[in-house]
């Protein structure tokens with residue numbers, strides 16, 4: 660899915676959260692949003708997912724304006740991963756994964772799809788576990804399976820490693836990158852962590868609601884080796 664924010668401004672009574680932001684994300688691309696707290700990262704994610712609307716400017720999906728009429732379908736085609744996993748404590752891992760598709764008419768077997776997604780995040784064995792019986796990293800994996808259950812083409816992640824230690828966080832980022840490739844998703848990820856940001860194809864830096872840098876991440880040396888690339 661191609662995504663573009665065109666001259667997007669989002670204002671609150673006391674401040675301008677985004678100020679004329681232009682951002683184009685290519686199909687299958689992963690873009691990290693970085694910048695200080697309050698710089699507008701989450702606001703971009705909410706606008707990209709159709710959970711919020713710009714005051715000026717527009718959001719385009721595959722070159723088409725995201726109009727009010729298209730919002731519901733767009734939200735259904737978008738997966739969201741949060742810093743605090745937001746699992747329902749009384750539900751098993753599998754039922755948490757299925758929660759987004761329970762109220763919807765779907766053309767697949769829900770349990771089968773839920774188990775497939777738990778397997779994709781390496782937790783098929785823990786389908787019956789309650790969130791309280793899982794580690795932080797495992798809870799985030801369940802939350803990722805839940806985000807993927809509707810097979811979104813766009814994955815939005817807001818500080819997905821913010822509540823995890825660095826080793827567990829690294830595992831979550833690697834998993835997100837692998838799943839993005841496997842399920843051919845476009846991805847926007849907000850993070851304060853430079854190492855997490857460097858896992859993406861591009862790093863966009865925000866400050867006071869404006870984009871102040873937009874850099875392509877150099878491929879890792881081992882990736883260059885695999886491609887037979889030059890390394891000094």
Ligand SMILES: Nc1ncnc2c1ncn2[C@@H]1O[C@H](COP(=O)(O)OP(=O)(O)OP(=O)(O)O)[C@@H](O)[C@H]1O
Nearest residue numbers: 671674675676694695696697698699700701702703
């Ligand atoms: N509903 C709201 N009402 C008023 N102000 C808001 C609202 N939502 C966000 N803001 C403000 O908009 C600005 C941008 O917020 P946003 O959450 O996008 O920043 P962020 O870069 O994601 O920050 P963090 O890294 O702390 O998550 C902040 O100053 C925030 O206080």
